[in-house]
Amino acid sequence: MQLPLAVEAVDLDKYIENGAGRLDILQSLSLQVEVGEKIAIIGSSGSGKSTLLSLLAGLDSPSGGKVLINGSEISHLDEDGRAAVRGRNMGFVFQSFQLLPSLTALENVMLPLQLAGRKDAREQSLAAMERVGLVHRLSHYPRQMSGGEQQRVAIARAFAPQPSILFADEPTGNLDEQTGQRIVELLFSLNAESATTLILVTHDMTLARRCERRLRLHDGQLHEERDA
Numbered sequence: 001m002q003l004p005l006a007v008e009a010v011d012l013d014k015y016i017e018n019g020a021g022r023l024d025i026l027q028s029l030s031l032q033v034e035v036g037e038k039i040a041i042i043g044s045s046g047s048g049k050s051t052l053l054s055l056l057a058g059l060d061s062p063s064g065g066k067v068l069i070n071g072s073e074i075s076h077l078d079e080d081g082r083a084a085v086r087g088r089n090m091g092f093v094f095q096s097f098q099l100l101p102s103l104t105a106l107e108n109v110m111l112p113l114q115l116a117g118r119k120d121a122r123e124q125s126l127a128a129m130e131r132v133g134l135v136h137r138l139s140h141y142p143r144q145m146s147g148g149e150q151q152r153v154a155i156a157r158a159f160a161p162q163p164s165i166l167f168a169d170e171p172t173g174n175l176d177e178q179t180g181q182r183i184v185e186l187l188f189s190l191n192a193e194s195a196t197t198l199i200l201v202t203h204d205m206t207l208a209r210r211c212e213r214r215l216r217l218h219d220g221q222l223h224e225e226r227d228a
Contacts, residue, residue, distance in 0.1 A: 004071025006165055006197040007033040007056055013064035014051055025051050027220035028065070035164075038191065038198040040208035042225070043217035049201040050169055052217060056199060057090055057167045058082035070164065087116045091158030091196070093187070095170035097150040099142040099157075105129065106138040109157040116161065128156035132186060148179035152186065159190050165197045172204060184210065 014026040025048040033039055043049050054060040056067055058074045059082075066075040074085050092098075099108045109128055113121035129135055132152040142150050151171065158166055171187060172180030184207055191198050200211060208214050214225040 003035055005032050005068065006035045006037065006070060007031070007199065008068040008071075009052075009056060009065065010068070011065040012052075012055060012062050012067065014048070014055060014060075015063050024220055026055070026062075029221055031056075031215070031222060033197060033199060036195050036197055037213070038188075038200070038211040039213045039215060040200045040202055040211040041215050041217055041222070042202060042205070042208050045203070047217045048220065049217050053167055053169050053199065053201050057092070058086055087112065087161070089164050091161060091163035091166045093151070093154050093158050093166070093168040093171045095173035097142070097147075097154045097174070099150055099153060101142050104139050104141055105134060105145065105153045108142070108153055109160050112157060113161055118161070124160045124162075125156070128160035129153075131159070131190060132156045146179075147175050148183060151175060151179075151183050155183070155187060155190065159194060159196075162194065163196060165199065166191060168198065168200045168202075170202055171200070172202070172207060180204075 009029060009031040012026055012029040015022050015024045041049050041052060055062050058067065062075055066073050069085055069089055074082055077085065103111065106125055106129060109125040110121045113124055118124065129138060132155055134149065134152055134156065137145060137149060168187065172183055175183060188210055202208050215222040216225050
């Protein structure tokens with residue numbers, strides 16, 4: 001029996017209404033991502049890459065069409081329903097790290113596990129912090145860490161719940177080139193260990209080429225890119 005796709009978008013539309021009329025961001029967009037696949041979504045600034053990622057992850061609702069995660073539609077769910085799907089299936093890495101400043105590094109990693117009611121939250125979070133090489137920073141707050149360290153904490157937080165799907169939005173965007181390269185190596189190393197499906201939004205072609213497929217978002221549609 002064929003496994004369901006990890007992520008599928010069918011005829012996805014997204015538009016916003018403003019004083020000047022309607023702005024179409026995505027138009028009848030379709031996407032199929034197999035389990036364990038690594039894909040990069042590329043495109044110019046303002047093309048809608050982050051909007052698409054938010055829709056695929058259930059952080060936002062489409063104007064039309066549907067999104068399926070592991071074969072189950074999430075588009076019709078309310079926010080609580082989509083949050084439950086995210087908690088069971090997904091990890092996230094953002095450009096701006098999205099760490100809570102009032103929590104220590106370890107507490108930031110533990111938070112999604114605690115919200116999901118996991119009794120092994122501390123154990124899993126300690127293991128994740130060890131995997132990213134930050135056991136010496138457990139009790140430090142985000143303001144006490146460099147950008148690269150904060151992103152490593154964010155990666156630990158993403159992998160600690162052992163998600164089947166990882167979404168990464170410009171994960172090296174706020175880092176210098178050398179630090180960004182270390183983060184890329186860490187991200188792909190952990191992804192390979194975990195056999196996680198990876199959907200990555202980036203403007204960095206070096207990073208995009210590490211993925212099995214590159215899809216360019218242009219005029220609300222995805223177009224497959226191949227090496228010449």
